[in-house]
Amino acid sequence: MADTGGLAAYLSARAADASGEPVAASAAYARALDAEPDNALIAIRAYRESLDAGDDVLARRAAAVLDRAGVAPADAALLPLAQAARAGDAAAAQRAAARLTGGPLRILVPSLLGWIAFSQGVDASGALDAASGDALSRRLATETRALLLIARGQTATGLAALEAVRGGDGDLDLRLTASQLLSGQGRRAEAAALLPGQGPLERAFRAGVPAKPTLGFAVSRLLTRVAADLGEETAAPLLVALTRAAINADPTNDRARVILATSLARGGVPGPALSVLGQVGADAPLAGLAAATRVSILNGAGRTAEALPAARARAEATDASSNDWQRYGDLLATAERFDEAARWYKRAVDAAPNSWSAWMQYGGALDRGGRWPEARAALERAVALGPTEPLALNYLGYARIARGEAVQASAKLLERASALDPDNAAITDSLGWAYYLTGQTTRALPLIERAAAAQPGDADIGEHLGDVYWSLGRRYEARYAWRAAALGAEGDLAARLTGKIASGLLPRR
Template identity: 35%
Template sequence: MLAGLGPLQAEAKRGPQSALELYARARIGDGTDAVRSYSAALTAAPNEPTVALYAYRQAVAGGDYALALRAAQTLERTGFLTPDARLLLYVAALRDHDWKAASARLADIAREANFAFMVPVLADWLTLGSEREPASVPVKKTLTSGDAYTQENRALLMLARGDEAEGSIFVKTLWPLDPYRSQSLRLTAAATLADRGQRDAATALLIADDYATVAAKSQIAKRRSLHIGIDSPAGGAAFLFSRMAGDLITQGSGRAAVTLARFAQFADPENPRVALIAAGALAIGSDDDKATALGLASQVRKDPVYGNDAASLRIDLLEQLGNVDQAVAEARARAKGSINDLARVGDIEARRGKFTEAANIFRQVLAARPGDQASGILLFAIGNALDQAGDWKAARPYLERALTLTPGDPALLNELGYGLIEHGEDMERAVKFLDAAAQIKPESAAIMDSVGWANYRLGNYDLAIASLEKAVAVNNGDPEIDEHLGDAYWRDGRHIAARYSWAAARIQADGPMATRLDTKIERGLP
């Protein structure tokens, strides 16, 4: 039990709904139930920092602004305010349009090292709520990670303050080689201009032909708001927080991304782009987080601009949460209008072991776009699916054709080389493929395993063991690699070591592989 529960224990005598019981229920609960229990626990023990801290964390993750704010205020009152909770209190001041309080909150944030780097940008956005001019920031045509946030936000601030000409030029100079960041910035800039009635200037920023940009143009032409424009300090803070959250998602920092994305939502609750980023952050967390992300994605799916991306994320989440049939159904529905979504159906079918069906779908995709730059990838996908389905004879020609289009793909070289070795075909050429793959990607456990297995099949047991032991060291716990190493040990006369490797493989094995390993452990190899 954590320290600091003294008041809770003292209140445990109050009955079945005591603060201690509510706290315990919240700790073992999940999702909405946990938030509800923490809210009740905080009410029962309003000055208990331990309850407040857990309530705060759960409320932020769950998107409950009222509880998060109440918990943060308790943490401040009891002297346990966390650095990120200071940001939430700043957001609260923005929501109240209390610019004096917001300035004071920024001063508090600046005094701590954690988020002080945000203060100049947030202070600039705060000028939208006053007559003060923002600090001067020189325009930079080449951005580094250190000044990207400052430059992006300054461009948007210019537009929000009515400087259409300079702001539009500034936006156009940013991210010329990064389509994703450029798209997101331009959409927000265009929405800001359109909300100010400057629809021609807004449309001029939307030069890409991706789904979201085309949809945004259509909405602006119909005089409909995109709901992502910035006209307040809260909207500016939401853009900064969500931008940072998006970058943290790409780095795999899920929990920090969730916190910032939720702060962005608290600052701009109706913004679909922000909600989609929050869903993306939650999607890399636990199953409970994924379930919450699914709910967010389902809401954003109705948005005309971001709905396409939200529907795609929803399919991923359905599959990850085990609702594969629904994921396939939704992917198939989308595939009627998109060849890329048809390929996605093939991916899902392959992941759930329906390899023949996957191969047939990939063939349809290939037929729909012959000569496409992705042809090599599709040929590889067809060959891999057929090989997994047990039809090596049909798989090999597809893999060979794929190799002519993408000769330096280490995964393809490994797949084809391993397949040839496994079926006793063209062994000398197979070894060349595997050696080439190992040179391109020497750290790959899968390729080490293939090289080791090739040497095993050729009778070079010392070389096989050396390679397979490296593979096990890199990817400990892969049953196929452990089984291969056990086979090599056995042929080399090291029978005790062989049984240890087979036993290690047996831990993760099931089905026919488990039966095969049981026989090897009991009887060895013939």
Template identity: 45%
Template structure:
């Protein structure tokens, strides 16, 4: 039911990047593929034949053959549109030899896209060919969509040449859109140039608003320090203070005297960091071929930057290229602070690929390894939920709770979430006697958690337990999260159960407006309409619900459309 979703959907949290729902890629994005493989060519093959076969391979998901076919077609007929397709496919797949060749062909045809210009600059920067890098940057036309990056790239080139880059990074350069990027790279260039105290001080001025981005920047600052030297180890540990899981893992690495990966010491690493952030920012709106290209170019510039691989993985998964996404995750080193985030992403991808049993095996292995904690058992519980094994999931969450109680979180919020997850799993397993006290404990520990209040209130409502009290819990949840359609649905259903039909209908109509494709909310609205004597509207709502309902619910909805709802006991 809609009201019970908050706990059921609790799952992985990955630092700094948003993992978007996986979806079938539209045609323009489906052209992204693995590196082109050699294909046997019959003497009478034409460019048209290669193109048709490539499109057919695309449609069948055979991306390697599609890439080879497009490249072969372009070799016979150098059409700019086909060349753009070859370029986009190659760079997004990480085949930089093919991508650079395609980019140069497009440049000669005056058809190079903006991200292609960045690739040519990146190659020169990686080769430390500063003259060619400057020439490629100067060739960027006025009004280019990525023109705001010019002063930052110029600054890193100047750094590579041994010149002072700071005069290039002043407010106003690149326009208002460049300001946050310039602020970051002033700090990173100070640190790369050995002016550690100044760089860290600048990072501190950004800390109030940076969130996850600040975490990455502080990790990069600490990575520039040598923990084999006592004074630098002390400074690195000071930079890494905080409760974020990445800081905890990074402090363990530094305390052991090992140097953190992810330092930004070179122009290639600096430009890679810049493009990674731009790709992640573009991904906030939607996955685009350009965002994926920028992330891939970042991995080309600095293959040791784990964040770039995580962003690349997220973008590949966002267009359904899960095999390539899994391959990208393999580039994150096991001893990197981002390794846990990479493991989380891998498990999520495996579950979404219907390989949940494989994911469960990996999660159990991690949970039973030496030093494992509550987070590892929480992952096991999440995957067991995906496998529709709620009783086993509840046991896993119970193990996580025991470990969390042995190492308490000062804020207590993490433990409250675990009690909510355990209570939700027990409720779905049919053990309400054990679920209710677990959910009540979650509410007691986090009285302002809309998810916990809603889950407990709705579960009581469904069982007819103290409907007025259940409604009060849901009303509080709604005050805390007034725009959550699932909670609005719960509130409307509570009003329905209390017999307050006008309030129920207006509240449920609001919930449907917020989530028109939710079968449960439309079903509830139909019941409320029917109770109010609005039979035509009730049947319309149930028909809408049947469009989105799972197969096991369609029969019940069709019976309602025919005969009305059964009498409630």
């Protein structure tokens, strides 16, 4: 890389890349590619950064360089495929699909060819019958066959075929696509019947999101279905490529935008993720889901000051769900605004009075807010609704025994919790602490040692371990455990540990 301007741009791009600034990195890689137009190393980095940043022009330019060098990644063929599908150019889409044949995205080819044949008004059976070898490819082809029947107006046959393949991975996106096609034909009742659940996607699409079976729509939903199926099990670059192509093929595909934003955030680039969500219109069917996803991304990025008002706005929206109330309650609890958190958790309880987890969250907020009598009642309700739920058993048992309430009965709850989830360090520690508080120090030690080994950075467990060691006369080990715990302690716990390190464990009253 002899050109110093190119080298400077390349180094600038690498710095922006390392700092998680894909928009700046994309611009810098574009400058580097200007200086070194045939440099495949620059091109591959430019290609990936441009996808993160949403720079379609640079992505196509970089992909062309990689094509000429014979080193283009398999997902680069998605760019011309999306363009062709959006334009309704069946011939160009067929050429783009052919480029996928030899790579990992070959699973898409039979379904793509089926939709291309449909767009040309010819029989798609031959293309779909060619799906063999790979189980996912065969499943996608079977799903596509059902969707094509619906697209051709053969509703009863299509719905029967759809029913035959429902229940596996990708089922939700399959039903969403079918509902859009039915809604586009004016068959609102059949469309709504495919979406009986109360999740945000089903609720939004059940209201009717009509679509026509254009090539752009079909390709976009196929790519989205695969991206949703792959989810967190797949490296972010492939998900980004799939969802960017889905949006390019059909810019109305907000489902793909939400998946893309989640993938970008998981890849450490929340800025572009939020930008993608900003493209979802305020009146769009998925506006609520986009807003909720924005809250999660802001919170995950440590931007709590922005996440809190965004979560509140979502929680106060007319179409808010219990998930929105719980999410806002979680943020309030993290901010130690426990009374406010309890009010929002109570809404979730009122909406789902038989949910043990809702009652436990509500009780937890009341407990941390200093309202123990109310908390105890809520936690007892959680255990009554979830008698085999170790988290509920552990919370109530530990909270009561720490206060000296119903000691023997609380120890029994913790023994049940530990039996149900023996590998949970927090529960193991709770049971050990219960034994310690009931004078069974020797019985407590191996449990708390096991919990500390599993969670060496947990300050509470470390304090418990030090207390047990001290009570057994192992003073050196006690102070060592307290010092280790103090490294991660804050507030009252930190002050308490400082006192124990200096003066030892005071006799329990």
